[in-house]
Amino acid sequence: MKTFTYRSATGFADGLEPGAVFLAGGTNLVDLMKLGVAAPDVLVDVNRLVADEISELPGGGLRIGAGVRNSDLAADPRVRTRYPVLSQALLAGASGQLRNMATTGGNLLQRTRCRYFMDATKPCNKHAPGTGCPARDGDHRNLAILGGSDACIATHPSDMAVALVALDAVVNTSGPAGERRIPAEELHRLPGDAPERDTVLEHGELITSVDLPAVEVTNSAYRKARDRASYAFAVGSVAAALTVAGGTVGDVRLAWGAVAPKPWRARIAEERLRGAPATRESFLAAADAELAGARALRDNAYKIALMRNLTASVLERLAAAGGTR
Amino acid sequence: MTATTHRAVGTPLARLEGPKKVTGAAKYAAEYPQDDLAYAWIVQSPVARGRLDAVVVDPTDEAIVVLWHGNAPRLRDADDPELAVLQSAAISYRGQPVALVVADTPEGARRAAQTVRLEITAEEHDTVLRTDHPELYTPETVNPGFPSETAAGDVDRAWAAAPVRIDVEYATPALHNNPMEPHATIARWDGDELTLWDSNQHPSGVAATVSQVFGMRPDQTRVITEHVGGGFGSKGTARPNAVLAAMGARVTGRPVKLALPRQQMFTVVGHRTPTRQRIRLAATSDGALTAIDHQAFSQSSRLFEFAEQTAVATRHMYAAPNRRTGHRLLRLDMPTPRWMRAPGEAPGMFALECAMDELAAELGIDPIELRVRNEPEVEPETGTPFTSRHYVDCLRQGAERFGWSGRDPRPRQRREGDWWIGTGVAGATYPAMAQPSTARVRAFDDGGFEVAIGAADLGTGARTILTQIAADALGVPVERITIRIGDSSLPKASVAGGSSGSASWGWAVTGACRALRESGEREAVFDTTELIQKQEKEGRHAFGAHFAEVRVDAVTGEVRVSRLFGMYAAGRILNPRTARSQFLGGMIMGMGMALHEEGVLDPAMGEWVNHDLAEYHIPAHADVENIDAAWLDEQDDQLNPMGSKGVGEIGIVGSPAAIVNAVWHATGVRVRDLPVRLDKLLPHL
Numbered sequence A: 001m002k003t004f005t006y007r008s009a010t011g012f013a014d015g016l017e018p019g020a021v022f023l024a025g026g027t028n029l030v031d032l033m034k035l036g037v038a039a040p041d042v043l044v045d046v047n048r049l050v051a052d053e054i055s056e057l058p059g060g061g062l063r064i065g066a067g068v069r070n071s072d073l074a075a076d077p078r079v080r081t082r083y084p085v086l087s088q089a090l091l092a093g094a095s096g097q098l099r100n101m102a103t104t105g106g107n108l109l110q111r112t113r114c115r116y117f118m119d120a121t122k123p124c125n126k127h128a129p130g131t132g133c134p135a136r137d138g139d140h141r142n143l144a145i146l147g148g149s150d151a152c153i154a155t156h157p158s159d160m161a162v163a164l165v166a167l168d169a170v171v172n173t174s175g176p177a178g179e180r181r182i183p184a185e186e187l188h189r190l191p192g193d194a195p196e197r198d199t200v201l202e203h204g205e206l207i208t209s210v211d212l213p214a215v216e217v218t219n220s221a222y223r224k225a226r227d228r229a230s231y232a233f234a235v236g237s238v239a240a241a242l243t244v245a246g247g248t249v250g251d252v253r254l255a256w257g258a259v260a261p262k263p264w265r266a267r268i269a270e271e272r273l274r275g276a277p278a279t280r281e282s283f284l285a286a287a288d289a290e291l292a293g294a295r296a297l298r299d300n301a302y303k304i305a306l307m308r309n310l311t312a313s314v315l316e317r318l319a320a321a322g323g324t325r
Numbered sequence B: 001m002t003a004t005t006h007r008a009v010g011t012p013l014a015r016l017e018g019p020k021k022v023t024g025a026a027k028y029a030a031e032y033p034q035d036d037l038a039y040a041w042i043v044q045s046p047v048a049r050g051r052l053d054a055v056v057v058d059p060t061d062e063a064i065v066v067l068w069h070g071n072a073p074r075l076r077d078a079d080d081p082e083l084a085v086l087q088s089a090a091i092s093y094r095g096q097p098v099a100l101v102v103a104d105t106p107e108g109a110r111r112a113a114q115t116v117r118l119e120i121t122a123e124e125h126d127t128v129l130r131t132d133h134p135e136l137y138t139p140e141t142v143n144p145g146f147p148s149e150t151a152a153g154d155v156d157r158a159w160a161a162a163p164v165r166i167d168v169e170y171a172t173p174a175l176h177n178n179p180m181e182p183h184a185t186i187a188r189w190d191g192d193e194l195t196l197w198d199s200n201q202h203p204s205g206v207a208a209t210v211s212q213v214f215g216m217r218p219d220q221t222r223v224i225t226e227h228v229g230g231g232f233g234s235k236g237t238a239r240p241n242a243v244l245a246a247m248g249a250r251v252t253g254r255p256v257k258l259a260l261p262r263q264q265m266f267t268v269v270g271h272r273t274p275t276r277q278r279i280r281l282a283a284t285s286d287g288a289l290t291a292i293d294h295q296a297f298s299q300s301s302r303l304f305e306f307a308e309q310t311a312v313a314t315r316h317m318y319a320a321p322n323r324r325t326g327h328r329l330l331r332l333d334m335p336t337p338r339w340m341r342a343p344g345e346a347p348g349m350f351a352l353e354c355a356m357d358e359l360a361a362e363l364g365i366d367p368i369e370l371r372v373r374n375e376p377e378v379e380p381e382t383g384t385p386f387t388s389r390h391y392v393d394c395l396r397q398g399a400e401r402f403g404w405s406g407r408d409p410r411p412r413q414r415r416e417g418d419w420w421i422g423t424g425v426a427g428a429t430y431p432a433m434a435q436p437s438t439a440r441v442r443a444f445d446d447g448g449f450e451v452a453i454g455a456a457d458l459g460t461g462a463r464t465i466l467t468q469i470a471a472d473a474l475g476v477p478v479e480r481i482t483i484r485i486g487d488s489s490l491p492k493a494s495v496a497g498g499s500s501g502s503a504s505w506g507w508a509v510t511g512a513c514r515a516l517r518e519s520g521e522r523e524a525v526f527d528t529t530e531l532i533q534k535q536e537k538e539g540r541h542a543f544g545a546h547f548a549e550v551r552v553d554a555v556t557g558e559v560r561v562s563r564l565f566g567m568y569a570a571g572r573i574l575n576p577r578t579a580r581s582q583f584l585g586g587m588i589m590g591m592g593m594a595l596h597e598e599g600v601l602d603p604a605m606g607e608w609v610n611h612d613l614a615e616y617h618i619p620a621h622a623d624v625e626n627i628d629a630a631w632l633d634e635q636d637d638q639l640n641p642m643g644s645k646g647v648g649e650i651g652i653v654g655s656p657a658a659i660v661n662a663v664w665h666a667t668g669v670r671v672r673d674l675p676v677r678l679d680k681l682l683p684h685l
């Protein structure tokens, strides 16, 4: 690992220095440093700077400090009752030990698990722009079917972020251009020709907190398919919230994980569903409409069937659970 | 000496070193403090084939020295070309050690290894095992010396005449041992004497090999291996880390530590070869096998021929007048495979036992009944009687305990909510071996005894069992025994491998203890070499049966193993607590083989790309729901003084097939290439 200096952040401006990177729980960043994929000059530890509290917002929402640990967030009674999808998503991720360290800000900004990205000895447009993407012809079983580009088909690995995107959360930041409020859905960007940039954040821009808007739908759930029973990243996941009135879909929020370079808000499917009969047929048709844009490679086409099944199954369960406001 | 009537063998004595391990007091190889310690890091080849022309070191790096074939000390030949590290420009596989950095800190060594510039002439590589490859050949023998091919009767004629036939191909991927403790060595030279604190399964063997490599007498190297966090075969012989640490220490004149990171273990220390297998079974309509044909394909490196004995277990499992087994090997630009828990039996019995299930379905005969109908009287190929064989008892008693009777044989019949549910069975076998070893026992005035043997305890409980054996042989309580193992300066012991440790070492310990009692001296030494050489080698096997219940999620294709049960006949069980842990561990590893483990090859890179434990999956706790093992009280006095057979490996033999057969029973889908993952099931659900 490259020699670096370490300092505890005293103010937001500390991260502006060239070569500086924020350190939170370190569960992703430190691994990448050991592997030589990340090689910062300065580590700016934000653990004392960012809030680690969850507070009520006027009007019924919640503000989650960027330093709140994943385990604390998942266990918070307000989150569990008002935003079950978020609590479930967190608990479906990583392991107990990792969740105790991982923070809200760090989880959002964790990097892809693409096996070429994680190996500094291999070409990868994300860690070494312009070197190419060996995943297209190589190992891509768990890479993107939506939103990828010729340059990159990485998937975003976070479970938590999928739930936040479904919940219309807002990410609060503080950076060189002052403070910003970024909808969670717009935080991550698609790779296009510049896969080295995961998000819209500027250098030195710190995530200070995440706002959850007042709950409109508590009937929500997260379901994750994976290659073993626990401690595995998703191969496909669904975060959904649903209301049904008189057999018809009222409000619906749908986001998918492990299928795209960012947590994927399934807007096309949502559009189809609003006002449609709350039946398995409509759920499948909505998933199909969203998946019409999918581009599968040799080994990841199974994700299309998987997302179709998962989506219908989660929505069916939510519909059966009542779907009341 | 006070005689006791109480027998220690057969009691569930807890691991003697357990408290030390859970309190962190037990030291592993990398944990011995040294003055002036330096740290080494391996630089691996980034190409699968080519030449290393030069190594350019970044002057800003903190390396004390960077060794490569241009400046490394010359080594003598060992039997294992993987140990001829930094001796030639030729690159034989991606990940091969091509340079060694030694620095004052581990971080400095690692950084220098990442920034060192390798000037390489890369060549086209070939890394894919194919059954139609023109360079496939039949090795003279397969490990550890079996003929590659055997035949009896006329398979082709029997095949042509049979009313019921199965002709199926199976594939298993490269598997990686991944013991909890990565390979590690600390090397220190004191003049011409070398001390290695090394994590391995065979201290005497490692000492001999490393001495040979450095052109020294065997006793000039001392290997200390007090505690080992598993090996599963990958620590059976000296690995490159032992030689490289010693080389780094010699060049720098300082003690050097080389602890491999998980990522490097996937290429540097060995793995289980991928296999392709074709099985043909022919039977009469009432289920008597008339022909068995098992052809196995596996791979090795350019460096040397490692020929896995994939089809060997098929030679003694079932009766059939016409039979044939064969092995074909392909040398690729890939690392050399090595032993991994039940090498040969694990992949071979996966194929055979799945094929038996397919035949049972074809015949409409219960899979247990089919096996019972083909039980041989003697070893079918050699005609040697079995010293003991209770396979049918394992199947029948196991079936009873598992609750097999009344099972609907048809697949895809049981559904609960989103889950398809099914059950499966498969046989297990593993050779009962013993290898020459020597033990020494000393009597002390206070009534205590010291038993010494250069064995290694990989966490299996070897230390505990040897204490029990010694206590009984001396007729004293276990408290009076002090056991010393894990040091090559102790009497020479065989490898902790092939499930032969307890039999081999226990035999030597029994011999020494009996000699002490008979002679009345204060010290006795016993060497089993002659006794073992006189022994018949054939007809000695443990048997067992595995049962699995699985559920398959119809929405996602995810598989969960609701129940896994093993019933074994493995001679006398020396310690039910440690034996049970071996059986269960083997079965869980079998679950990993069935459902999770796979080295994913990128042919363009010439490398397995999932080389850490986040990406190379083994079962997590949540995958192990209800698991149990039981055994018959098997008497066999032809094996060794304890009457024991090995228990370390049989749990992984057949358990993958039981799970895969249960997946078929649940869903009607036959997956013939491991692992069974959701993407292979989903299209058919």
Ligand SMILES: Cc1cc2nc3c(=O)[nH]c(=O)nc-3n(C[C@H](O)[C@H](O)[C@H](O)COP(=O)(O)OP(=O)(O)OC[C@H]3O[C@@H](n4cnc5c(N)ncnc54)[C@H](O)[C@@H]3O)c2cc1C
Pocket: A021, A022, A023, A024, A025, A026, A027, A028, A029, A030, A031, A046, A050, A066, A092, A093, A094, A095, A098, A101, A102, A103, A104, A105, A106, A107, A108, A109, A110, A157, A158, A159, A160, A205, A206, A207, A208, A231, A232, A233, A234, B614
């Ligand atoms: C073996 C393993 C399995 C895992 N499995 C899962 C899983 O199943 N599902 C899942 O979702 N995740 C999983 N994870 C990932 C885990 O959730 C992340 O590592 C964790 O959430 C990162 O949080 P952190 O606080 O440790 O971030 P760090 O590692 O400290 O930082 C990550 C990134 O975020 C940046 N950063 C951190 N805080 C801020 C801030 N306030 N403002 C701006 N930038 C910031 C850092 O600069 C860095 O780039 C797994 C991880 C491991 C190692």
